[in-house]
Amino acid sequence: MDSIKRKTLLYKTRVEYGDYTINHAQGCSHGCLYPCYAMMMAKRFGKVKDYNEWIKPKIVSNALELLKKEIPRHKDKIKFVHLCFSTDPFMCGHDEIADLSLKIIKMLNEENIKCTTLTKGVPPLELAELSRQNEIGISLISLNEGFKKKIEPYSTPYKDRINALYELHKKGCYTWVSIEPYPTPNIITQNFDDILKAVEFADKLIFGRLNYNERVTRYSERQKYYNELSHKVIEFCKKRGKNFHIKEKTSTL
Numbered sequence: 001m002d003s004i005k006r007k008t009l010l011y012k013t014r015v016e017y018g019d020y021t022i023n024h025a026q027g028c029s030h031g032c033l034y035p036c037y038a039m040m041m042a043k044r045f046g047k048v049k050d051y052n053e054w055i056k057p058k059i060v061s062n063a064l065e066l067l068k069k070e071i072p073r074h075k076d077k078i079k080f081v082h083l084c085f086s087t088d089p090f091m092c093g094h095d096e097i098a099d100l101s102l103k104i105i106k107m108l109n110e111e112n113i114k115c116t117t118l119t120k121g122v123p124p125l126e127l128a129e130l131s132r133q134n135e136i137g138i139s140l141i142s143l144n145e146g147f148k149k150k151i152e153p154y155s156t157p158y159k160d161r162i163n164a165l166y167e168l169h170k171k172g173c174y175t176w177v178s179i180e181p182y183p184t185p186n187i188i189t190q191n192f193d194d195i196l197k198a199v200e201f202a203d204k205l206i207f208g209r210l211n212y213n214e215r216v217t218r219y220s221e222r223q224k225y226y227n228e229l230s231h232k233v234i235e236f237c238k239k240r241g242k243n244f245h246i247k248e249k250t251s252t253l
């Protein structure tokens with residue numbers, strides 16, 4: 001795979017529920033079509049020219065070198081490091097990226113820094129051998145694999161993501177599920193309760209609306225819809241003693 005060099009790696013993000021973050025690849029093979037906010041930004045800032053370039057990710061070849069230098073500089077301020085906000089740490093078809101993600105997490109854990117991960121790929125079992133402070137997440141907005149092929153065309157099937165997360169849960173890892181960006185019924189009709197049930201084992205759920213999508217704006221009942229689903233997530237988690245977070249601008253309740 002192609003590579004790039006960066007001048008810096010570890011930085012504080014202003015993204016909601018974020019602290020420090022690392023994006024050790026440019027682009028993402030999953031090619032989500034919600035659209036992907038990270039791709040929109042990469043295009044706007046001239047880092048990639050189009051979708052075809054975005055789905056051919058480039059690995060940051062000097063990531064470990066940079067991290068070694070940057071950890072001491074930021075260590076006292078870091079609560080946790082998230083992998084990743086603008087790429088995917090365990091993207092399909094790129095074992096080099098997954099290997100680098102594991103090395104990065106290991107290096108941070110050795111400094112007693114907690115990591116959170118989020119993927120639309122398969123979170124590897126090796127994560128269970130790293131710090132138990134870490135929080136391992138998958139994205140899940142449906143159980144319909146046909147819909148997945150349309151909207152997240154090159155990502156891992158939902159059932160494989162759920163199974164991999166469940167295996168990590170069974171090994172005692174803290175697991176979470178990001179139900180975001182959740183589509184409105186004019187995009188897909190589906191049973192939200194089934195999705196919650198499929199990830200009932202997870203320790204935390206995050207729920208958020210779909211943004212930057214013209215079809216959502218055409219759904220006039222969208223706020224009512226997102227309010228109802230937010231309420232469901234809160235009740236589901238409270239009843240089971242789980243943590244939860246409803247993303248900004250999702251619910252007006």
Ligand code: SF4
Binds near residue numbers: 030039
């Ligand atoms: S997995 Fe995330 S970063 Fe990758 S294309 Fe999808 S939304 Fe973008």
